Amino acid sequence: MRLRDLIVEGAYTPGQRLAHGRLMQSLGVGRTPLRTALSRLEGDGLVVSTPNQGVVVAPTPLSSGEEIYALRFLVEPPLLEAQAARISEPDLSRLRGSLKEMEAVVDDPDAFADRHREFHSIERESFTNPFIDELVAAMYRQLHRYQRIHAVRQRYPADFLTLDGLTVDALDARDGVRARRTLEFHLLDAGIAFLHDVEPEYVPTLLLDVARANGVEIETDDRGNVARGARVSWASPCETLPELETAYLTYEPAT
Numbered sequence: 001m002r003l004r005d006l007i008v009e010g011a012y013t014p015g016q017r018l019a020h021g022r023l024m025q026s027l028g029v030g031r032t033p034l035r036t037a038l039s040r041l042e043g044d045g046l047v048v049s050t051p052n053q054g055v056v057v058a059p060t061p062l063s064s065g066e067e068i069y070a071l072r073f074l075v076e077p078p079l080l081e082a083q084a085a086r087i088s089e090p091d092l093s094r095l096r097g098s099l100k101e102m103e104a105v106v107d108d109p110d111a112f113a114d115r116h117r118e119f120h121s122i123e124r125e126s127f128t129n130p131f132i133d134e135l136v137a138a139m140y141r142q143l144h145r146y147q148r149i150h151a152v153r154q155r156y157p158a159d160f161l162t163l164d165g166l167t168v169d170a171l172d173a174r175d176g177v178r179a180r181r182t183l184e185f186h187l188l189d190a191g192i193a194f195l196h197d198v199e200p201e202y203v204p205t206l207l208l209d210v211a212r213a214n215g216v217e218i219e220t221d222d223r224g225n226v227a228r229g230a231r232v233s234w235a236s237p238c239e240t241l242p243e244l245e246t247a248y249l250t251y252e253p254a255t
Contacts, residue, residue: 002027003037007046007057008141010148018047018055044138046145062198063206065146069191070210072139076187077180079132080123080167084176094122095168102161112157117144119164143194150198159189159246166242178240184216185232189249192226196248201225218249 003023006012024034038055041047049055098119105111117140124136163186170179188211195202203224211218215235221227232244232251244251 004041004044004046004141007041008145008148010145012057014057014059014149016057018057020054045142060146060149062150062195062202065143065150065198066191066195066204066207068139068142068146069187069194070207072136072143073184073187073191073207073210074214075132075139076123076136077183080171080183081176081180084171084179085174087171087174091122091125092168092172095119095171098122099161099165099168102157102164106157106161109157112160113144113147116157116160116164123167147194156193156247160186163189163244163246166244170240173240175240177238181234181238181241182244184211184214185244185249185251188216188218188232189246192248193246196226 012018018038020031020034023029024031027034029037038047038049042049042055046058047055048058098115102112102115102119105115120140121137124133124140163182167179167182167186170176170182188207191207192204195204195207204226205224208218208220208224208226217233217235218226219230219232226248228248230249232249237254239253241251241253243253
């Protein structure tokens with residue numbers, strides 16, 4: 001959908017009014033298709049419709065960005081664990097190829113971000129239920145939009161590349177628990193890095209609470225914030241999970 005892509009890429013900014021006449025002209029569509037598209041976009045959380053005031057591009061509060069990371073944490077890791085035993089060799093080969101493409105552009109933040117989304121899209125394809133697939137795809141689109149609007153780039157691509165590689169190693173070994181733990185660590189690390197890059201004093205309460213409710217503890221300071229190098233632990237440790245370390249988080253296996 002062209003209008004959705006324009007909103008996700010930031011061509012239309014939060015709060016901008018979407019006048020029907022102007023959109024019909026610029027997109028070359030009629031009134032009925034436009035209304036249908038706007039209705040779908042409202043369902044996706046990309047626009048807001050108010051009676052007698054029209055349609056505007058949805059805002060991007062930082063708290064909503066945190067909610068998306070929390071939702072990804074709840075949805076993707078357990079699905080990956082469930083699919084690990086059944087992942088196909090062609091899919092593993094595609095993931096390995098995607099890793100090589102990411103490695104080739106690790107010094108180009110924009111290109112790396114594109115390749116990184118493609119990598120997780122391959123992971124997503126193993127979620128065979130169309131509803132789940134669309135839910136995860138919608139979360140990816142929303143996060144891409146938030147990153148664009150807040151001018152946040154993935155500043156630690158080497159960390160992302162390492163964690164994605166470890167996830168593929170776990171899938172290759174058909175070790176679902178290790179794949180889940182690695183992805184959980186990756187999502188927490190990515191979420192905290194994003195929130196801190198936008199607002200260094202932001203306290204990710206919801207994300208930490210959701211993690212804790214699912215048996216993951218993250219070290220915090222007296223304010224509840226996550227300092228660099230914070231330790232991560234699981235109530236149910238995975239014996240095959242190796243030591244993990246990024247710019248924000250660390251995990252050390254029990255000795």
